[in-house]
Amino acid sequence: MIMNTPARSSVRAEKLIKTYGSGRTEVTALRGVDLDLASGSFTAIVGPSGSGKSSLMHCLAGLDRPSSGRVFLGDEELTGRPDRELTRIRRDRIGFVFQSFNLLPTLTAGENIALPADLAGRTIDRDWFDAVVTSLGLTDRLRHRPSELSGGQQQRVAIARALIGRPEAVFADEPTGALDSRTAAQLLSFLRTCAQESGQTVVMVTHDPIAAGYADRVLVLADGAVVRDLDRPTTDDVLDALREHEPVTA
Numbered sequence: 001m002i003m004n005t006p007a008r009s010s011v012r013a014e015k016l017i018k019t020y021g022s023g024r025t026e027v028t029a030l031r032g033v034d035l036d037l038a039s040g041s042f043t044a045i046v047g048p049s050g051s052g053k054s055s056l057m058h059c060l061a062g063l064d065r066p067s068s069g070r071v072f073l074g075d076e077e078l079t080g081r082p083d084r085e086l087t088r089i090r091r092d093r094i095g096f097v098f099q100s101f102n103l104l105p106t107l108t109a110g111e112n113i114a115l116p117a118d119l120a121g122r123t124i125d126r127d128w129f130d131a132v133v134t135s136l137g138l139t140d141r142l143r144h145r146p147s148e149l150s151g152g153q154q155q156r157v158a159i160a161r162a163l164i165g166r167p168e169a170v171f172a173d174e175p176t177g178a179l180d181s182r183t184a185a186q187l188l189s190f191l192r193t194c195a196q197e198s199g200q201t202v203v204m205v206t207h208d209p210i211a212a213g214y215a216d217r218v219l220v221l222a223d224g225a226v227v228r229d230l231d232r233p234t235t236d237d238v239l240d241a242l243r244e245h246e247p248v249t250a
């Protein structure tokens with residue numbers, strides 16, 4: 001009998017707890033999250049505002065440290081490492097798209113996209129650069145500076161920058177927030193291709209059930225815990241799961 005090999009684990013978290021502040025102002029953003037995302041998977045994290053989505057992504061991407069628990073990228077543990085090593089792992093193996101695009105205003109779009117690879121001293125694969133830029137519709141915008149681009153174009157430059165080094169894990173916080181529906185659909189299809197064809201592990205936070213419908217797996221977060229784990233859900237499945245966990249309003 002042929003056994004299916006279990007998918008290789010890429011991003012893993014054990015008993016993640018994240019609290020901010022202390023004493024009377026203490027807020028618990030994550031309450032013991034366990035997570036295992038396979039290489040080449042595309043996962044969407046959804047949930048009400050304040051449910052802990054950004055906190056979870058920041059801990060998984062090594063941008064913030066959990067209060068307790070462990071985070072792994074492949075076989076390497078991120079938790080407990082000195083800042084210098086975390087910075088190296090992030091630079092070499094992780095791409096991150098922030099809600100605020102964090103583009104450098106004095107550089108052109110093309111230079112912004114190439115910057116992380118340049119800083120890491122890596123040569124950029126021209127074919128891959130062209131594929132990313134074309135899929136994101138940025139070919140005729142490469143010489144523009146961020147101030148000369150629309151919000152959606154700046155968002156796409158930030159996404160191209162995160163993808164250009166072909167990192168094994170890509171984390172995107174609301175990547176379609178500033179995009180019209182056609183450009184959003186193009187981007188989501190491209191992220192899915194990155195997962196399926198390049199084996200990259202893609203994790204995205206989104207408020208949009210349609211965007212979540214592009215993912216293989218949707219995790220619903222509520223009050224700092226994963227309350228649903230949906231396998232290839234439709235947009236309606238995501239909407240239903242979100243409705244179940246809407247915060248009760250008076």
Ligand SMILES: Nc1ncnc2c1ncn2[C@@H]1O[C@H](COP(=O)(O)OP(=O)(O)OP(=O)(O)O)[C@@H](O)[C@H]1O
Pocket residue numbers: 020021027028029047048049050051052053054055056
């Ligand atoms: N730096 C911080 N200091 C104090 N509290 C914080 C901080 N960051 C987040 N929180 C709190 O932690 C909880 C989870 O926040 P988080 O940003 O992770 O939620 P989210 O699901 O991403 O929200 P949104 O969808 O509104 O972006 C919230 O109650 C928030 O107020």
